[in-house]
Amino acid sequence: MVTAVFVEEVDNLFDSCNGGTSVGQGKTLRCPLSDNSPHIELWKKASMGIKSWIFLKDGKPALLHPPPPQNGGLIDITAAQLVWRALKEAGFQYLHTRNLNQDPLENTFGAIHLNCGSNSNPTVGQFVDALKTSIINGLAFRGLGETNCEDDGVTLLDNLQSLFRAPEAASRNPSTSHDKETPAGVPESFHVAQQVQMDMSPAVPAGDMEVFSVVYVSGSIARQVLRSISCEACKTCLTSEVLLSASVFIYFKECSDTEQSLTYPSEKLVETVGTAVTLMVSIMMETAHLNSVEHHITAAIKSTIDSSGLCVLAVHFTTNE
Structure with missing residues (x-):
């Protein structure tokens, strides 16, 4: 029973950081963050819960200091609240928390990797060239199967079309x-x-x-x-x-x-x-x-x-x- 409660708390935390445009079935936290959503209250409770985590081995504490994921989780929750506070001051009413997670970055890196061919350790120049190719192609590899992340649904801020336009002169x-x-x-x-x-x-x-x-x-x-x-x-x-x-x-x-x-x-x-x-x-x-x-x-x-x-x-x- 204790394990089930812990899994539910972690699952809710993940859902709160993966909110999209609509509420998923049975997932009330997979919705946009707003003043009326339960995100802020959940994050306050989750922060206290994460601080109390203790990792045991043979019934004894296994670590002298909190591991990076534990501190990282607390930092992410605090950062998300600060972002939301700044957005509200700027006049925003909603925030899709999915845009704050790492899925877009991982999907982008996946497209870059596919444009590098069999080169698993590209140089800086090769990486930049692969990134430009991916952007110009509109991240065409984004929808391929067997990826680590689901489609993030985001659009590019810059498609680099200026590379193909003739200079003004x-x-x-x-x-x-x-x-x-x-x-x-x-x-x-x-x-x-x-x-x-x-x-x-x-x-x-x-x-x-x-x-x-x-x-x-x-x-x-x-x-x-x-x-x-x-x-x-x-x-x-x-x-x-x-x-x-x-x-x-x-x-x-x-x-x-x-x-x-x-x-x-x-x-x-x-x-x-x-x-x-x-x-x-x-x-x-x-x-x-x-x-x-x-x-x-x-x-x-x-x-x-x-x-x-x-x-x-x-x-x-x-x-x-």
């Missing part, structure tokens, strides 16, 4: 601002794409080294597309029978000097891919913090890039969109 630069329109009502992304295409057009046939990687990626894209369709018109549109100067990187990747196994893209495909990538990077500076980033980028690419030379592909893919 850059936002005034016409070459990087995509939220504004020109006086003629044309989106800035159109002018970005137009300028990039003008730069790409002479760079591809000239064999500019800066487009080597774009050519290689374009060849991979062409290869993937042609695997799903067998159309000579599309093959002619996407690939080139003549080795372009900019395709030298692909050529060096060939396993044989006599047999061609890789795909060599057409100039138009390289120009389109290069423009799309540059436009995507430019747009990401201002849309990475938004929902459906892929939708924003796809819409901008479709509406601004001149892909008329690749229009034959629409016959195959229009029905799948």
